Amino acid sequence: MITLSALISNSSGLERNDLERWIVETWVKPEMDGVEYLFHDVDVARVRLIQELRDELEIDEAALPVVLLLLDQVYDLRRRMRRLVEAHRDTATDDVRHDLAEAFALNWLKPTAL
DSSP states (O other), X not given: OEEHHHHHHHSTTOOHHXXXXXXXXXXXXXXXXXXXXXXXXXXXXXXXXXXXXXXXXXXXXXXXXXXXXXXXXHHXXXXXXXXXXXXXXXXXOHHHHHHHHHHHHHHHTSOOOO
């Protein structure tokens, strides 16, 4: 874990007031240890993502909550898909795995309606 001061000093272009605002907005959710914020690796990654979205991709801060929500949903879907694949791999018979792979391959090329 890393403190707020250490995170700011180790992050190029990160301002304390920006980070504190992101915490208030709950875009970043560090742990509180008494009077000091402590950031896990996932929090540090989130801060870097917000910086990249804002500074490099020039996404307006008013749009950031929507972008972050959509990215969180994508990451959640990826985790769920990984668990589904693992469960399938661990429980399905060879025939079922083969049939599913075949069906997936056939449907992969078909256009999908949104």
